[in-house]
Structure formats: structure tokens, C-alpha cells
Amino acid sequence: MAVQFTRIDLTAYPVDEGRRGQLHQGFCQSGPLDPYAFMLANALCGQQSGTAIEFIGALECEFQHPALISITGAAAEITLDGQLQLPWQSLRVERGQRLVVQPARLGSKHYLAIAGGFDFPTATGSACLVRREKQGGLHGDGTPLQVGDIIRSLPPGNGAIPGELPVWLMPDYQEAVNIGLVHGYQHQWLSSLQWQRLYSSEYTLTPQVDRMGYRLTGTAISLPEQALYSEAIALGAMQIPPDGQPIVMMADRQTLGGYPKAGTVARCDLNHFAQCIPGDKITFYQLDADEARARWLLKLSAIKRWLSH
Template sequence: MSTTVGFVFTRPGFLSLLQDGGRRGVMHMGLATGGAMDRHAWAWANRLLGNSWGTPALEITFGGIEFQSELDTQIAITGAEVQCTVNGQPRPLWTTLAVHAGDTVTLSAPRTGIRSYLAVRGGFRVPPGLGGSCATFTREGTGGLHRDGRPLQAGDRLPCPPSLEPVPVRKVPQPWQPDYRAPLELAVIPCAQVERFPADTLARFFASEYTLTPQTDRMGARLKGPALDVLGKTLISEGTSLGAIQVPADGQPIVLLNDRQTIGGYPKLGAVTPRSLDALAQRPPGTAIRFRATTLHEAQLEERQFLRFFAEQV
């Protein structure tokens, strides 16, 4: 008889994926990095519980989950504005919550935002795979609970570490909780093949509004708006980076995301900064998006501050 205890899911939701900080050192093998789409919400869920940087959490897209706990532990739920209940009683988000063996936890569909993050004290006990990561890749068939890329299924048990010393109750201050209704402006570092875009095209890009289309997924955010002209549309395929803005032949930009392909031959106007990608990860199709130019130095300072706070890295 198995002694493993954890959370047993009676309703797994539309798309619930185990995600951590992503894989490193694998792109030369044609494997994407993956990891949590909204690193800000994912990092806060772990920090509230005293978990170390990189600890796996469950990324829940569009809510709608229900699970029963088989142990006494603590959880934190951040990200999209869902209604969380424990045994039918409402519980707050962005804070440390106690759950006990036999408790039933539910998350509704989100009011704002689209991705929630469920972390548990000590992290889900799932062995790492390629690149030292358990990040779920449905396209590649790797990672996740069963190491085959499958999203969470009804009846799955996510193993949790038992008998850990509880942490004090913590809450993210309201000013630090993002407003997913706010107008979305993404910071962009002009780079890569920016010289292939005429000056009037760049001016139009930064002055125009684009719309997030329903074709958006974990691979890329496809946008619709004023078409961008490119000088010389073909390139030798080269490595891609997180946030790169590719412009295919139709002139409609695509922002490459966590599960992107590792190489591409479309010209790239620049790259959306990591902190802006967190905000993008929470917006549904139909969201209006604008862009503003930033510098590599400014983006690096922002990322360094983020890592100092959440990962104690510089």
C-alpha cells in the first residue's frame, strides 16, 4: 500500500500544469525552457510558504479546480482573481492558508487574470527531468506529474511533503498585488534585426494599439494590428529568446513565450522584458496592448531587483 499523501484532484480544470523555474541548458537539443508563465505570481506563491526559488507549483489556466487534501499543510494561491473556498467557506488569495486532512479546496473561474498558481509548503514532490526541471511540456511530452507532458487529470494525486514545520501567516500587501484590469503597456528592448524595420514602421509600432488574438498559447502571443514592414523577409534560422517579437510575412507580430520553438527565421524587432511578460501572461484574448521602448540596462536592473527579492541572486 502506498504511503504517499498529497492533493487528490476531483476536478483538474481546463489546463493545470506543474511548472517551476524552467529548464536550463537544453535549447541546443531543440527543447524549450518552459516554466511558469507569470513568474511574479509563481514566485510570490512560493515565497509566502518559505519555499526556495525554483520550487514547483501548479499553474492553473482559467480556474475550475477541486481537490481534497490528505494531510495537514499550508498552501498559497496567487495570480488570477478566483474565488477560493475551503469546505465551502471563502478564503483569501495572496496569503498563507492552512488546510487539513479531509479538506476540500475549490477555485472558481477567474474574474480577472487567467492563470492562478497553487503552491504547497515544501513544494510538490515530483522528480525533476531534463535540465533539472519538472516543467510540463504538452507538445514535447515531457515533464509534469507522470513525466509525459500530460496536464493534470481527474484522480491524479500531487504528492506533498508531510510533517513540515508551518510558516507564519503571511500576506502580500495590496499595493504589490497586480491589477489585471489595468491598461497593458509592454516594455520592449529594440534589438536583433531592428535595422530591418524602417523608421516609420517602428514609429507606427510604438504608437499603435494591438489586440491579443485567440491563437495565443504558451508558445506565443499572436497580435493583430497595423502590419509592420520588413526589409528582406527571409533569414537563416537562429536561436530564439524569451519575449522576442517575431514579424512573419503578414506583418502581424508574435511575442515568443515559454514553450516557444528554439530556432526561427523571422525578423525580430526586439524583446519584451521579463516583467512585462508576467503581465501579458494574465491577459485574455481581446486585450488591447501598447508598447514602449526601454533599454537593456533598465531591463537588467529590473530583473536584478526581482531576483534579489525572490531568489537572493544578483
């Protein structure tokens, strides 16, 4: 089975669950920006994991063989041969049919999955594309997908096809979000006044966003001038650089960093944060690590219950 891309407005990357056990070698973890949408895209194709296409901007492709696919992510107009389709569902396509996905907001992230997964070469244990490392992609050199590329898929498995995602599992992506923050490595560097400023202020996502990190602008956070050795950076870590404007590190973040880290975006809220685009308003609230973990496990449990019915 194969898919040919006939339109890519901005970017289209192959992603899987990311690399494991490679940070000490200097390779970033990578993986999907919105892990929740990625996970459900694969679930709707009857598989626990697989390689999907993460894209920003409009995408158009033609199927050269019958297939089962799904499209997840923020709001978008989806058509198959001009006929409107719903997101967050299993969708059967025939040979020669043309799929068009037009996002409602430029900059939002979407996922195209196919039963069996797309067949991309792997590097350091992952099919993820990382441009600065020049790894991944159709040619294994970190080049994003291009118009005219033909992507083959692997044979589908025997997993049950759930059909359509129930409403209670669909994320409600908003232009203004309140994000849980788990206190980080240097949380004690922030005085009570600085924490009050952080949690009572509204931040705006700047145009300086990519798969490596999201820069925010708003009330500056002042920290004492202290020397800090570079150390490992977790997914969602909020760094505070000298100008006091937070930077949240995302999937393609570097492995080490020397800025103080106030906290980490909770995994249960990461998908909502990842779907923000420049100009969106963001506030933060304190979330205990155990509570953050419990909320994420509840999300996973809800998906498991749905799939078992």
C-alpha cells in the first residue's frame, strides 16, 4: 500500500513514539508534539503504536491502494474526493481517492495514521525526523516530506477497528488554556513573589515556536544570578532565561540545558499546550506530581476501557 503527497503547505514529518535510551549519546527524544492525538490516531487504525504523519498546514494526498486511515488533531475541514469527513474516526479509502485536510487555524498540529503504520527508515531506534540532527525522513537525512513523495505502509495487523472516537474522549482545544505546572529542578530559585507572578499572569505564545521549544511573553520572572551546570531537560520543562520570559521545551529539545527550570508542563495537559499557536493566551497553575501522574493515567485508562468494548 502506498500514499502520494500532492500538497504540503508547511511541514509534514514522520513521527513515532520517539527514541528511548539515546539521550546519553546526545540524540533528542523526539516523538509527537501532541502525544494524545498521535496515540488515538493509531488506536483508530487498530494498533497500539505505529508511525504517523505529523503535519502543520494543509495536506493533500492520493491513495494508491485501499487502506484504513484516521486523522486527529485540532479542528480542520477534511474531505475525501470532495466529500466532507469527520475527524477522530476510522476511515476506509479506496485506490485513487484524494484526501484533503485544511486546518481551521494555521499552526495547529494534525496526525494522519494508517493501519499497519507508514514504512519509514529508522535512525537510532526511531522513525522520527529531526532536522538539526539530519536524521529521519524518507531519505534518512532529516529532510521533511515533499510534494511528490510516495510513502509505503506496512501490512495491517489484526487489531479491532473501533470506528469512531466517543465524544467524552475528544480533547477540547482552546485558544486560551490553563496549564498544570509541576515544580521543577530549580523551583526553590523562585521566591514566593515570583511564583505568585507566574501563576497570576497571562502569557502569550510568540512566533518563536518549533518542535524544539515554545517561547512565551508576559510578566518577566526574576531569578537570582547563580551558576548552573548544564543538565538533562525533561519534555515540557519550563526554562527561565536571563530575560525572564519562559521557554517550554518540546519534543525535539536538546538533551542538556543550562537555564534554571521552574517546572514542567504536566503530561495530562501537554496536548492542549502543544496545540497552541502564536497569539494564544496561556495561564499556569500548580499541580502536584502525583496528581499530574494520576490524571494522565486516568486518560490512558479511559482509552483502554473504550478500546475493550
